[in-house]
Amino acid sequence: xxxxxxxxxxxxxxxxxxxxxxxxxxxxxxxxxxxxxxxxxxxxxxxxxxxxxxxxxxxxxxxxxxxxxxxxxxxxxxxxxxxxxxxxxxxxxxxxxxxxxxxxxxxxxxxxxxxxxxxxxxxxxxxxxxxxxxxxxxxxxxxxxxxxxxxxxxxxxxxxxxxxxxxxxxxxxxxxxxxxxxxxxxxxxxxxxxxxxxxxxxxxxxxxxxxxxxxxxxxxxxxxxxxxxxxxxxxxxxxxxxxxxxxxxxxxxxxxxxxxxxxxxxxxxxxxxxxxxxxxxxxxxxxxxxxxxxxxxxxxxxxxxxxxxxxxxxxxxxxxxxxxxxxxxxxxxxxxxxxxxxxxxxxxxxxxxxxxxxxxxxxxxxxxxxxxxxxxxxxxxxxxxxxxxxxxxxxxx
Numbered sequence: 047x048x049x050x051x052x053x054x055x056x057x058x059x060x061x062x063x064x065x066x067x068x069x070x071x072x073x074x075x076x077x078x079x080x081x082x083x084x085x086x087x088x089x090x091x092x093x094x095x096x097x098x099x100x101x102x103x104x105x106x107x108x109x110x111x112x113x114x115x116x117x118x119x120x121x122x123x124x125x126x127x128x129x130x131x132x133x134x135x136x137x138x139x140x141x142x143x144x145x146x147x148x149x150x151x152x153x154x155x156x157x158x159x160x161x162x163x164x165x166x167x168x169x170x171x172x173x174x175x176x177x178x179x180x181x182x183x184x185x186x187x188x189x190x191x192x193x194x195x196x197x198x199x200x201x202x203x204x205x206x207x208x209x210x211x212x213x214x215x216x217x218x219x220x221x222x223x224x225x226x227x228x229x230x231x232x233x234x235x236x237x238x239x240x241x242x243x244x245x246x247x248x249x250x251x252x253x254x255x256x257x258x259x260x261x262x263x264x265x266x267x268x269x270x271x272x273x274x275x276x277x278x279x280x281x282x283x284x285x286x287x288x289x290x291x292x293x294x295x296x297x298x299x300x301x302x303x304x305x306x307x308x309x310x311x312x313x314x315x316x317x318x319x320x321x322x323x324x325x326x327x328x329x330x331x332x333x334x335x336x337x338x339x340x341x342x343x344x345x346x347x348x349x350x351x352x353x354x355x356x357x358x359x360x361x362x363x364x365x366x367x368x369x370x371x372x373x374x375x376x377x378x379x380x381x382x383x384x385x386x387x388x389x390x391x392x393x394x395x396x397x398x399x400x401x402x403x404x405x406x407x408x409x410x411x412x413x414x415x416x417x418x419x420x421x422x423x424x425x426x427x428x429x430x431x432x433x434x435x436x437x438x439x440x441x442x443x
Contacts, residue, residue, distance in 0.1 A: 266311025
């Protein structure tokens with residue numbers, strides 16, 4: 047039992063070291079691009095996939111059309127994907143170009159965007175920005191992306207933040223988690239020269255990248271696309287100054303469907319691509335590729351925390367029942383690991399200068415950890431098919 051505990055402790059320590067390495071890398075703030083110092087030159091297409099988004103699409107399009115960027119250098123395109131409401135009518139009324147997709151099955155955001163790109167991605171387009179139908183965007187978003195593109199970046203992830211933390215416990219917890227995730231996972235990787243996460247929203251690509259790679263398929267097409275980009279030598283830059291605000295699910299039911307889809311999709315993508323990332327990372331001696339492989343293979347923060355807590359409990363019970371070789375040393379080590387896991391998210395909030403509410407929400411995290419780990423186990427070992435289910439916006443059920 048002691049040997050097993052030591053092996054588990056070594057595994058947890060290595061994973062903790064990886065998480066804290068990213069956290070330390072995030073301590074240096076990103077340098078802001080000189081968006082105001084250059085004359086805008088890139089022509090953008092803003093793409094929005096929408097399925098029955100009448101509650102939010104008109105306000106989103108109207109706000110996007112007022113962005114601080116020359117109006118002749120960007121256009122807003124909505125794909126109304128198998129809509130049964132007046133999403134298309136309201137989007138056109140607000141000033142968007144609308145393509146209505148009704149043929150074939152509705153298989154999710156990836157298929158809708160790929161279908162849209164085939165129709166609107168012309169030779170005059172320099173870059174494409176993707177937003178969700180509820181995203182409210184900082185006025186200088188396109189100017190910042192224009193400056194990033196001028197610096198040679200091929201894919202840029204903006205800072206995606208949660209706009210509705212006042213709408214319940216789950217949105218508030220998601221808001222706090224995004225503050226930490228953006229800091230540690232995205233800024234940390236960017237400072238190391240690795241690839242940031244593909245958040246699926248508030249992200250910009252050079253048009254040539256999408257012409258070559260497409261958007262992706264599956265239940266987590268954004269995660270899959272990031273892995274494919276890494277294999278092509280393309281890294282996603284993170285730009286926290288380019289802000290897009292989107293809604294988190296209001297209810298546990300909405301969140302469960304969204305998380306189940308994401309966890310199953312990442313599992314499927316990792317099964318296909320993780321070994322290639324590892325092999326190519328070792329072959330090319332590319333740490334960004336190795337990071338992509340590690341993200342696929344290592345447990346999430348939630349799963350790691352549950353493993354550490356379970357191992358501590360088991361070790362205590364073993365020490366009380368038998369004479370262990372190392373009576374209390376392993377217990378102390380597991381306590382230290384759990385302490386580090388407790389401090390980890392608080393450090394992210396401190397770096398972000400988050401308000402007290404964020405700390406209170408993170409302290410309620412054990413409930414989420416149990417819930418997410420259960421979904422992860424079902425996603426990994428379950429055989430029941432998972433379908434794409436739209437996340438409701440604007441308070442819809």
